Amino acid sequence: MAAADFLFFNGKMLREGSPVLSADNRSFRFGDGCFETIQVAGGRILLFPYHMERLFRSLELLRFDVPVHFDSAYLQEHILQLARKNGHNGRTRIRLTIFRGNGGLYDPENHYPNHVIQSWELPDQWEMNQNGxxxxxxxxxxxxxxxxxxxxxxxxxxxxxxxxxxxxxxxxxxxxxxxxxxxxxxxxxxxxxxxxxxxxxxxxxxxxxxxxxxxxxxxxxxxxxxxxxxxxxxxxxxxxxxxxxxxxxxxxxxxxxxxxxxxxxxxxxxxxxxxxxxxxx
Structure with a gap:
């Protein structure tokens, strides 16, 4: 998969490789968060409603405090924006990672859904594997x-x-x-x-x-x-x-x-x- 130049982190477009976690991050320490692996093709997000239904159910079960602006329209906009920014105009693999911020096991600083979106180019031709x-x-x-x-x-x-x-x-x-x-x-x-x-x-x-x-x-x-x-x-x-x-x-x-x-x-x-x-x- 072709390398990307940019990632999207908490509302900002950053250079790929920019630091987004501290050593006290609960996802780094405890695996506190969730992710979606998504495909974009032809300028649209495949199975997008299914991804969003699962994601927001996950955020509910994981006890995140989801702000009003953090909805499916926000995510759709920035997923497609990132793919374009990286020049990924064909089939594209997207990883959306959600994680809680810093804190110990019993005392997180907050329950905001910190988020990172990354993209990688996929082969244009989508085929089933020839060799089993x-x-x-x-x-x-x-x-x-x-x-x-x-x-x-x-x-x-x-x-x-x-x-x-x-x-x-x-x-x-x-x-x-x-x-x-x-x-x-x-x-x-x-x-x-x-x-x-x-x-x-x-x-x-x-x-x-x-x-x-x-x-x-x-x-x-x-x-x-x-x-x-x-x-x-x-x-x-x-x-x-x-x-x-x-x-x-x-x-x-x-x-x-x-x-x-x-x-x-x-x-x-x-x-x-x-x-x-x-x-x-």
């Missing part, structure tokens, strides 16, 4: 199943360690388990499996992030009349599937070729990508 992903199950951590697990919060250690583990083991991705040893998510994506024409994805109560692409595809699957369920996804479901695919806001759909000793095709995932993502997201 080779994956494995990360054994060393568990994703929680609680009020905060559906959020994209700044406590990302299990996912970060799973990504390092995948790289060390020459894998493209890793699945994370929940405390019940069922599959919750992949490191940067939601998980879908296909068996006998039916689709299964972990429920949010299973520790899955409430992904915007997950939500969009669930809606499209229902409209298309393809059987789909949100529930418990075990390792047995994974290894016995005919297809496995991963979803997020940037890649859309990536198909999995292998997990352990199991190999998969991509017939349904290619159909879904071509019709509902490349064909008109």
């Amino acid at each position: 992903l080779v994956t494995g199950i990360f054994p060393d951590a568990r994703r929680s199943c609680d009020l905060y697990s559906p959020l994209k919060h700044n406590n990302y250690l299990p996912n970060a360690m799973a990504a390092l583990w995948a790289k060390e083991n020459r894998l493209n991705e890793a699945f994370l388990l929940n405390p019940y040893n069922r599959i919750a998510d992949a490191t940067i994506a939601n998980v879908f499996v296909v068996k006998n024409g039916s689709v299964l994805t972990p429920a949010l109560s299973e520790g899955a992030v409430n992904g915007v692409m997950r939500r969009y595809l669930l809606e499209q699957l229902h409209k298309e009349g393809i059987p789909v369920a949100e529930g418990q996804l075990t390792a047995e479901h994974l290894f016995d599937a005919s297809e496995v695919f991963l979803t997020n806001a940037i890649s859309g759909i990536r198909w999995v070729q292998q997990a352990g000793q199991s190999a998969y095709g991509n017939e349904l995932s290619a159909f879904l990508f071509n019709k509902f993502i490349a064909g008109g997201l």
Whole structure:
């Protein structure tokens, strides 16, 4: 991804690399905040209402005091402004990070949603991965199943360690388990499996992030009349599937070729990508 010249911080356009945190920052110390990973294409923010609904629900649960001006219109304006300022006129990846300011665990200075927006250029052509992903199950951590697990919060250690583990083991991705040893998510994506024409994805109560692409595809699957369920996804479901695919806001759909000793095709995932993502997201 091409480097950017500018970032947006608390109402100001700054040079990329400008300091925005102090050593006393609660996000740096405690992971106190949340983030959104967003795609801009054709001058518009894809799935923007879904992102905003999740973001403001996250801010409510994380007990931020949201000022009146900090709304979806404000964020939309400055996301698009930053992309233009950085010369990112095609497909663009946006990261919006929200964090509380300075303070100790029990005594934050305030609950204002400090915010940083960053942008990176993406390839103009949006295609599903040609080569399927080779994956494995990360054994060393568990994703929680609680009020905060559906959020994209700044406590990302299990996912970060799973990504390092995948790289060390020459894998493209890793699945994370929940405390019940069922599959919750992949490191940067939601998980879908296909068996006998039916689709299964972990429920949010299973520790899955409430992904915007997950939500969009669930809606499209229902409209298309393809059987789909949100529930418990075990390792047995994974290894016995005919297809496995991963979803997020940037890649859309990536198909999995292998997990352990199991190999998969991509017939349904290619159909879904071509019709509902490349064909008109």
